[in-house]
Amino acid sequence: MAEIAVVGLGNPLAGDEGIGGRLAEELERRYDCSGVEVYDLGTSLFNVVHVLENKAKAVIIDCALMGEKPGTIIKFTRDEARSKKVLRHMSLHEGDVFEIVNVAGRVGSGPPEIVFFGIEPERIELGRGLSASLECRFDEYLKEIASETGLVKKVAGDA
């Protein structure tokens, strides 16, 4: 079993909200991911607990409202940010990944090292596809995540 998990989160039907899943998908397509397990978990937040089990490190990619310019990517750890999200506990799809990571830690499934990549959205609304602010920086996001996990691009013809 791979020691590193890369987890993309987000709803691909809600514009920039789906950035995490898009990045996970493209990372697998363009990079040699042997030794790393890449997951597009969509909005299945509770499954984060399962995929973090027995991992040494997790990289979690998600759309994040950080008060930054749309398209900004910021790497942070759990200790460096605090959630402002107010949960209404409406459904299983609504959640706070920080809370889920805490659950994983408390039940002994949390890796010792967890890194988040937050990407500031331009628009979260019903519809497929990313806004221009995120689309034009997409390759840059991939490079940052690949660098964090030591992945290299597939050689031409492999993709």
Next chain:
Amino acid sequence: MPNIDVSVHHVTRVEGHGTIRVRASDGKIERVEWRVPEAPRFFEAMVRGRSYEDIQTIVSRICGICSVTHSLAAIKAVEDAIGVTVSKQTDALRIVLHYAEQIESHVLHVGYLVAPDLLGQKSVVPLVASHPDVVKTVIALHKLGNAGMELIGGRMTHPVTVKPGGFAKLPTEAQLKAYKKDLENGMKLVGILADVVVSLADKLPDFNRDTEYVALKTDGTYTFYHGDIASTDVKETTDVHKFESVANEYVSAQSTAKWCKWHRDSYAVGALARYNINADLLLPEAKAVAAKFGLQKGACNPYLNSVAQVVEIAQVIAHSIRLIDGVLTDGVTPETPKAAPREGEGVGSVEAPRGILFHRYAFDGKGMCTSANICIPTGQNHGNIQKDFESLVPKIIDKPQDEIRLLMEMLVRAYDPCISCSTHYLDVEFV
């Protein structure tokens, strides 16, 4: 006498949006309503013009929790329409796949959505601190269901291996043996979960209303997959091809979802309905769990649906083990799905975790879908939730308003309704 004004816009911890409205003036009840304001999804229109080979993939997207169930109902309907019968092996593995989803969905409902009510919390997250062993058990069982779906369906949700005529990819014998071992461990966890729920069962409201229950029924098996339509109101069963005459869908002014009724004003589907129709056919492992709760056939307290779900987790794990043993005894036989287009119409019915589900499709000679009709369990339950409300509210109208609200929310949650989906982005500030 109190004035009551309960207005819950979007009941929490259910899938989708439902609204509760209660108004009473000087103790006199003026309005009691269960409303569903969801927009239509148009799946029945979406599949028209699509190939018979693609239907199960498209309709699995109706739901992220019961995607296997929708795939299987669709594939059964497609095979019925084009005249395909599948092998004993395919049938057994489809049922094991279906059971994996029952495990996952029931654990999700009982562990993540209902347990917080019984333990006085808003969600499962605070339970990690107060009841870590319960949460660990729930997570392990949830993972077991996901593993079964991934093994046989090719993915945790939205299976990709289910094809008309069989499977695109089969699990190996070694994988099935490993999954069987996981199921055996899972059976021990069900015992732990059952003990926890038993210890909290007195927190389930004591509310009974004589109800018509509807579920699939077949000889010899507590069925989720085969059989005809049975009702607790009548002895004879109805062929699934006549499901429209059972559901009798109609439009209600207070809901965007259609409502259903059969022999009475409403009927209920789901775990309690299956239990009330098929309890005699439970395997010994599941009967033992039912005995812990003292759950009797004929129970008509809707809050006990969650208890019936715990019994069913034991049932599907025990039956999965037996089915896998059967496949392993015969040996996993490589098969290529064989299906060809043909003009025709077919119906597929399976039990979704939250109740009986019907799919009907028609195809032209090239195998293109010309019409579709999907009748979901949550839709069949809406009318019954309303009738439960009308019976429950007069009994609790003297309670404090917050307690009335909670009891009504718990009632809706007991039905495990599954209505839609949404978003979940992070919202952070740096420290």
